[in-house]
Every structure is written in C-alpha cells, then in structure tokens.
Amino acid sequence: MHELSLCEGILRILEEQAEAQGFRRVRTVQLEIGALAGVEIEALRFGFDAVMRDSLAQDARLEVLGLPGLAWCMGCAEAVEIAQRYDPCPRCGSHQLQVTGGDQMRIKELEVE
Amino acid sequence: MMCTVCGCGEGETVVEGHAHPHDHHPGDAHGPGGHHHHGHSHHHYGLGPARAHAPGLSQARMIKIEQDILGKNQEYAAANRLYFRDHGILALNLVSSPGSGKTTLLTVTLEALKDEMPIAVIEGDQQTSLDAERIRATGVPSLQINTGKGCHLDGHMVGHALESLKPLDASVLFIENVGNLVCPAAFDLGEAHKVVILSVTEGEDKPLKYPDMFHAASLMLVNKTDLLPHCRFDVARCVEYARRINPGIQVLQLSAYSGQGMAAWLQWLRAAHQMQVAGFRQDA
Numbered sequence: 352m353h354e355l356s357l358c359e360g361i362l363r364i365l366e367e368q369a370e371a372q373g374f375r376r377v378r379t380v381q382l383e384i385g386a387l388a389g390v391e392i393e394a395l396r397f398g399f400d401a402v403m404r405d406s407l408a409q410d411a412r413l414e415v416l417g418l419p420g421l422a423w424c425m426g427c428a429e430a431v432e433i434a435q436r437y438d439p440c441p442r443c444g445s446h447q448l449q450v451t452g453g454d455q456m457r458i459k460e461l462e463v464e
Numbered sequence: 465m466m467c468t469v470c471g472c473g474e475g476e477t478v479v480e481g482h483a484h485p486h487d488h489h490p491g492d493a494h495g496p497g498g499h500h501h502h503g504h505s506h507h508h509y510g511l512g513p514a515r516a517h518a519p520g521l522s523q524a525r526m527i528k529i530e531q532d533i534l535g536k537n538q539e540y541a542a543a544n545r546l547y548f549r550d551h552g553i554l555a556l557n558l559v560s561s562p563g564s565g566k567t568t569l570l571t572v573t574l575e576a577l578k579d580e581m582p583i584a585v586i587e588g589d590q591q592t593s594l595d596a597e598r599i600r601a602t603g604v605p606s607l608q609i610n611t612g613k614g615c616h617l618d619g620h621m622v623g624h625a626l627e628s629l630k631p632l633d634a635s636v637l638f639i640e641n642v643g644n645l646v647c648p649a650a651f652d653l654g655e656a657h658k659v660v661i662l663s664v665t666e667g668e669d670k671p672l673k674y675p676d677m678f679h680a681a682s683l684m685l686v687n688k689t690d691l692l693p694h695c696r697f698d699v700a701r702c703v704e705y706a707r708r709i710n711p712g713i714q715v716l717q718l719s720a721y722s723g724q725g726m727a728a729w730l731q732w733l734r735a736a737h738q739m740q741v742a743g744f745r746q747d748a
Contacts, residue, residue: 353615353647360533368529378524382533389650389676425711436675437708446708450679456533464523 354394357456358402364458365408372463377408379462385453386420387436420453477621478610480593481628537651540619544654547626552634552744554737557653559677560661561670562643565687567595569661569720570638574602576730581737582635586625588617588642595640605629616647619654634741636733645674656740657682664688664695668702671709678709683716685729690719 365377380399384390392415399413420433424440425447431440433453439446532538548555560566567587574583585606587595596608607629609621622639631637639655641648649658660681662670665688671678678684684706686699703715716732718725 353650357533360536363536364529364531364533372527436679437672447711449711458529458531458533461527461529462524463527464525
C-alpha cells in the first residue's frame with residue numbers, strides 16, 4: 352500500500368530512539384507484520400533501503416517476522432486462523448468473522464551500536 | 465525531503481493557508497489539542513560508518529522497542545478525535561476510487577443540509593484546488609489539502625487543516641480523502657466513521673479486491689444507481705461481498721444525480737450528527 356510512508360515512519364522512530372537510548376547506528380531492524388496488515392513485504396524492503404540511505408540506519412538489515420491473521424467465528428464461537436480478510440471460517444465456511452489479530456505492524460527489536 | 469521538525473511526511477504537502485516549510489517558533493500555538501511537541505532540533509546520526517570504534521570491539525546491543533510503525537499518525541489522529549469530541553463535531557472520512565462521484569455526492573448533500581446544520585469540508589487531492597472550489601460554490605467553507613506525491617491524507621495534515629478551517633462547534637466535517645481504496649484505509653484521521661463510496665460503474669467485487677478499506681468503513685454508499693439499467697452491476701452480490709469482509713457494514717443505495725435514495729443518506733447523517741451533538745451538550 353504505502354510502504355514508503357511506513358519506512359519514513361520507521362526512520363522517525365529510529366531517530367527518536369537514538370536520542371532517547373543513546374545509540375548512533377542501527378544494524379538490524381526487526382519488524383512484526385501481521386498477515387492482515389496490508390503490507391507488501393517486498394515493497395517494504397525496497398522502500399527500506401531507499402529511505403534509510405544516508406541515515407543512522409544506512410545498510411541496516413531488515414528482519415520481518417510474519418504473524419498469522421486471527422479471527423473470531425461467530426458461528427463456531429471459536430478463534431480461527433485466516434490468511435486474508437475475505438477468507439471464510441476454515442471450520443464452518445461462514446463469513447461471520449471478526450478479525451481479532453494479525454493486522455499489527457510494529458518495530459519489535461533493534462540491534463544498535 | 466520530509467519536514468523533520470514536525471514530521472510532515474512529504475514536504476510537497478500543501479494545506480491551504482499553511483505554508484511549508486513552516487517556521488517553527490517555540491511557543492507557537494500550533495494545532496488543536498496540542499498537536500506538536502517539537503522541542504527537538506535537527507540531529508544527524510551516523511552519516512557514514514561509525515568512527516572512533518576500536519576494531520574488534522563491537523558495541524552492538526539489542527534493544528526492545530515494541531513500537532507501532534503508524535504510532536505517530538495514531539497520536540495525531542487521537543488529538544484530532546479529542547478536538548472533535550470537545551467541539552461536538554461529527555467528522556466523516558469519505559473514501560473511494562477516483563471517479564466514484566464523491567464530490568458530486570458531497571455537493572448535493574451540502575445543498576440539502578447546509579441550512580439545517582453547520583458544515584465544513586476538507587478536500588484531499590494530489591493536485592489542484594478544483595474540488596475545494598466546487599464545494600465553496602455551495603457556500604460551505606472548504607479547505608484543500610494537496611498531498612503532492614502522497615496517496616492519502618494523514619492525521620497530521622488534517623490537524624493543520626483544522627487550524628485554518630476552524631469548523632464550528634456542533635458541525636459536520638466531511639473529509640474527502642484522496643481517491644484511492646488502498647492507502648487511506650490504514651491512516652486514521654480521527655474521524656467518527658469512514659464512509660466508502662462505490663459506484664455501479666465500477667466492479668461489484670471491489671470489496672474483495674480492497675478488503676482493508678471495506679473492513680475499516682462503517683457505511684458503504686452504492687452510488688450512481690440511476691445507471692443500473694445500463695451496467696452489469698449486481699448490487700446484492702456487492703453487498704454480500706462487503707459483508708464477507710465486514711459483517712457489520714451498513715449499506716445505502718443512492719444516486720446523487722437523480723436524487724433516488726438520497727433521503728436515507730441524509731437521515732443517516734442527521735442521526736449521526738444528533739448522536740455527536742448529544743454527547744457534546746452532555747459534556748458542556
């Protein structure tokens with residue numbers, strides 16, 4: 352979707368953290384991206400390298416941890432796993448699902464020096 | 465380059481009446497709800513390889529930060545939402561593909577309601593102030609935001625727009641987002657509802673193709689229903705697709721051109737406005 356904006360958001364957080372936690376360079380950025388976050392990982396990697404150039408995170412490694420999409424099926428009254436928003440319940444085939452997780456996009460951990 | 469002082473995404477964003485790059489003076493009355501907490505100057509870290517490191521003595525360490533990538537936008541959106549609540553303003557974020565008839569629907573809606581309640585409009589487009597001019601022709605105050613290369617409005621741009629537009633207390637604020645069914649889904653502006661507009665000249669399967677947007681919307685308006693006899697658009701199937709993505713989504717069918725179905729939409733707006741104003745009067 353807007354992977355470049357996301358990378359700019361990441362850089363902003365890195366700069367704030369550098370100030371708060373006293374580091375000068377970022378070697379690795381570890382992200383958690385849910386299956387339902389609408390983020391194209393390859394586009395994110397492309398944008399990451401471009402946005403981090405000439406910053407404290409130039410040449411930093413980007414690690415992406417994928418998280419499953421989770422939903423609550425109203426018919427089954429149970430939590431189920433889905434790969435996309437329009438997937439039916441894998442148990443009963445109903446679309447009466449409320450997404451409960453898997454839409455997160457977070458910076459989890461940094462390797463810094 | 466982006467504005468590193470207040471974190472404006474693209475430096476090409478232009479809010480009418482708000483020049484970029486802005487002068488950031490300490491103590492600026494900047495933004496409703498205390499939008500800006502500047503106070504950090506421009507820092508440069510790590511230009512080029514780190515120096516002053518003894519070889520072999522790596523100082524690398526891991527730090528956990530657990531921060532939401534869109535956290536900054538969510539802070540701006542939360543400040544806008546607080547502002548809307550404090551002023552009893554019903555803010556609606558109108559989203560659609562380009563060409564769905566959003567601006568026409570909006571002008572017809574404004575003509576119908578402008579004598580009943582105070583209304584203001586924020587228009588988002590990549591370029592031109594044509595839409596804001598169309599809105600101002602109805603007599604309703606309107607402000608254009610040009611996002612430049614940006615594909616969506618964000619909470620920060622809307623915060624700046626509020627400073628200039630200053631919508632009246634207990635008003636309805638329509639925010640017409642950039643025509644795009646993808647990116648605006650992720651960027652909360654502080655609105656009460658996202659309203660997604662889909663016209664019958666488009667594909668009925670758009671809810672499946674752009675699920676994030678239909679998932680985020682409270683209301684879907686199926687527009688241009690006067691053209692249904694000429695199109696192969698299956699309304700029932702479209703609604704079924706939308707409910708697969710979002711079981712709770714409300715759906716109204718209308719034609720801004722013929723007026724068919726407009727009464728139900730206006731009634732929805734009056735009801736939502738009443739709810740917002742009721743909360744406001746209670747607090748006051």
